[in-house]
Amino acid sequence: MLLIEPDAVAKIDSACITSGIPGFALMNVAGRAVSAAALRDYPGALRYVVLVGPGNNGGDGYVAAKALIEAGATVALFRLFDGQPTTDDAKRAAAECACPVQKLEEYVPMKGDVVIDAVFGAGLTRGLPASLIACIDKVQSAGLPVIAVDIASGVCGRTGRILAGALHADLTVTFMAPKIGQMLLPGRIHSGRLEVIDIGTPLRLLERFASSTGINHPAVWQIYSGPRAADTHKYSHGALTVFSGGASQSGAARLAAAAALRAGAGLVTIAAPTEAMAVNANHMTAIMLREVDDQNDLAQLLEDKRLQTFILGPGFGVGDKARDFALALATRRLVLDADAITSFRDRPEDLFDAFALGETRLILTPHDGEFSRLFPDLAANQALSKVERAQHAARRAHAVVILKGADTVIADPAGRATININAPPSLATAGSGDVLAGLCGAFLAQNYPAFAAACAAVWHHGDAAQRAGAGLTAERLINFIET
């Protein structure tokens, strides 16, 4: 699904005007859509309270207030102090709205009020004024329902961050396409339910100005996921090797391996050190086992050219061995997770250089902590959104980066990115990351390009968790993977 950045809103607006679609016509559709949503969702409201700001977001608010009055509703309109309309369209909308204007400071919440937030939209450039923050506190502590126009005031449409105070909306009526800041946290939480209204912007303009970031969706990998041919062979469906840690840390590799098998990898092998052979053998049936202690053993293993895909990290332990193994695997496809990521803390460029040439074949799966060990400067840069951090990291590492969290972002070195939105909070459970690494390996082994493999893995991870429901454990999650 398309996403847009706040900067694009103004560009689309002026391109519409050039195409003969006046901005005021768009504003009219937008404002009327807000009014319709308010009447539909809150037909029992005693009063609709419209809060308006100085720009076109305020303009939408005047249009909504006018439409609500025409529908016979009781409406009160409060304007941000110093918030006289500044744009021609907003001036016209204000002039056409018969509702008396009061100062924002004068608003006293009453039971039965439904608040419509049309103070700031895509044009918010700095933290909210004190009078608005005070008003937000009043609204929020009165527990009134809030409908945000385009985006909840105070949420940055690019980063999803709160610049200084922000409303919590129950419903956001947004226009053209969702904004990136409505998909990233905490902006997604502040948006409440999101309704996207087509206000008549031509699709060609939307596509021209849309972000290279989209919502993660099966369309990204669909073309690689067709049914297996009748003459299929387990090697043609991907031989995947997962490295196990020592005897007491081998569970993580088994979770990854089991998830990979479930997600369609043809042949899954655990490569374990001698001390972990027995424990792995006792816990596995369909998964093969191979003894690999050191670099010599690994070199021997790599002589088998059918083995093209590897997972290194879950339960593996931090240190030289993880680093040496990763570098030895640099000509193959590799999912680098957990401890193996941390192992490059002191010399991340060794890893990045090793995978610099040829097709993208490295997938990194850091959570925030691991990310900050490999990319400390990007992690500390508060100006960057989570999407931008992942994009910069992917370019630098010549890798697909899965920056995990409740709003996982997947980015590739070419600048493509998706934001995943199907993961329930229950996924924050021990071993869940190992299952994700296994899914990445499974799709990579089935010859999906790295970006498609990562997107598919993250989506199926969330999808399985949704179907598994409450009481989620990593073992249970694997049983709900359906590809």
Ligand SMILES: NC(=O)C1=CN([C@@H]2O[C@H](COP(=O)(O)OP(=O)(O)OC[C@H]3O[C@@H](n4cnc5c(N)ncnc54)[C@H](O)[C@@H]3O)[C@@H](O)[C@H]2O)[C@@H](O)CC1
């Ligand atoms: N295609 C379009 O572009 C359309 C845009 N529409 C609406 O227009 C909105 C964007 O309009 P604008 O670009 O006018 O942006 P806003 O309505 O968000 O407001 C921008 C104004 O607020 C001021 N401002 C920004 N941050 C401030 C702060 N912290 N304190 C005080 N003042 C601040 C700016 O100087 C500017 O005057 C969208 O969100 C949407 O609601 C709709 O009318 C439909 C069509």
Ligand SMILES: [K+]
């Ligand atoms: K708003």
